[in-house]
Amino acid sequence: MQIAGLDPIVFAAAFGVALFAGFVKGAVGFAMPMIMISGLSSFLPAETALAGLILATVSTNVAQAFRHGVAAAVKMLRRYGRLIGAMVVAIILSAPLVTVLPGRAMLLLLGLPILAFTLSQLLGRQLIVPLHHRGRAEVAMGLLGGFFGGISGVWGPPVIAYLLSVATPKAEMVRVLGVVFLVGSVILLAAHLGSGVLAGDRLVLSAVLVVPAALGMALGVAVQDRLNPERFRKATLAVLALAAANLVRRGLFG
Template identity: 45%
Template sequence: MDSIFSLISPELLVFAFAVTVVAGIVKGAVGFAMPLIMISGMGVLLDPKLVIAGIILPIVVSNFLQVAKAGFGEAVEALKEYKLYVLLTCVMILITSQFVKVVSADTMLLGLGIVVTALCLVQLSGLKIVIPTERRPIASVIAGLASGILGGFAGTWGPTTVLYLVAVETPKARQFVVQGVVYGLGSVMLLAGHLKSGILNQHTVSFSLVMLVPAVFGMWIGFKIHDRINQAVFRKATLWVLLIAGVNLVRRGLLG
C-alpha cells in the first residue's frame, strides 16, 4: 500500500474506488462505459496518465467477465463475424498507445472531452445511422481505425463501437457479445501497449491492481440488475452522466 500512497492520497483513493464501483455497475448492466466513467470521473481530480494506468487491469478483467457471461462459443462466432473491425481496432490501440506520454494532460483532457461530448450528443439525439449492406466492409475499416485511435490515446473505444454496431443493425443479444469481444481483445492490446509506453509500470501497476476490487464488485452488482431494468432508460441516463462529464473535461482542458 505504501507504493500506492506515493501515487495518490488516501482520500483520493477512496474517491477513485467510488467512481470505479459506479463504472463497474454500469458496465455490468449495459455492457460498456467503464473506461469512460473512470476517466471522466477520476480525471476531475487525478492526473490523466495515472487514470489511464488505473483503468487498464479493471477493463481487462471486466471484459473477460462480460465474455464469460455471454459464453465463449458465442464470443468465437462474434469474432468471426466482426474480425476486420476487431483486428483494426486492436492494431491501432497498440500503435497509438505509444504516443500518450508525449501528449500534455490538458490536451488529453480536451480531446477526450470533445469526443465524449460529441458521441453522447449523437446517441442522445436519437439520430439513427444505418449503413447499407454493400458499404459495411469500408465502414468496418473506418470505424475500426477510429476506435483504435481513440482507444490508444484515451483508453476508451466503447462509444464508437456502440455506434458502429447499431449502424450495421447488430441484434441486441449479439451486440452484448460483440462488445465483450472487442473490449476484451482491445484491453489486452491496451495492456501490452502501455507496458511498452511506460504508462503502466512497476509503480502505477499497484493502482491498477487495487482498482480491480471496486471494478469487480461493481460488475457483480451490474450483472444482477442487467435483466431487471429497462435497458434503454438506464443507457440514456448513463449517456447524460457521461455528457456532463465530457463537458467538464472540455472545461478542464481549456482552462487547465
C-alpha cells in the first residue's frame, strides 16, 4: 500500500518534515521551503522534494500575507515592489533549469552563500546597506532569490538577508515576507505546473502535505507572538544557518 506514491514509512517522514517546517515558519515567518527541501531531499528525489513543498508553501503564505488584513499586505506590495518584481522575473527564467541542473549542485549553490552570511551575522559582523544603495540592493536580492527559487523552491534567504541588512522591524519583516513569499510561491506553482515537476503522484503528495504544514504553522504563530525583536532576529539567523548547513551537507555528501 502506498500513500501519494510513497511507502507509508516514507510518507510519515514527509508528514513530519512538513509539520516541523510549518512550526518554524509560524515562529519566525519563513524557512518552510528550506526545511522541506533539505528534509525531503534526504530521502526523496530532488524533483519530488521540490514538488512536495509547493502547495504547502502557497497555502501557508496566503495565511501569513493576510494575517494583518488586506490593506497591510497591499502596503508591503507597494513598498517592496522592486524586490518582488525582480524575484518574479528570475523565478520564471530559472524554473526550467530544475530539470537539467544536478540536484547536488543546486543544493550547494543555495547553501554555501547563505551559510557564510548567517555565520557572519551571528558572529556580530552585521551587513548594513546604506540608504542610497537600497534600490539596487532590492533588485539584486530579488533576482538572486528568484533564481534560487526557480530551481529549488527556496527564495527566502537572499530576501531575508536584505531585510536584516536594512534593520527591518519584526512585525514589518513578517508581513513583507508573507507577501513576497506568496507572490513567489504562486509564480513557482505556475512554473512547475508547466515544467511537469508538479504532476501525478507528486501533485497528490504536495496537496496532502498542506495539512501538516498548516497545523505546524498554527502552533508556531503562538510562539512568534512571544518573541522579543532581538530573540526573533537571533532565532531567524539560527534557523537560516541550520538549514543552509544541511543543504551544504546534502550537496557534498548526497
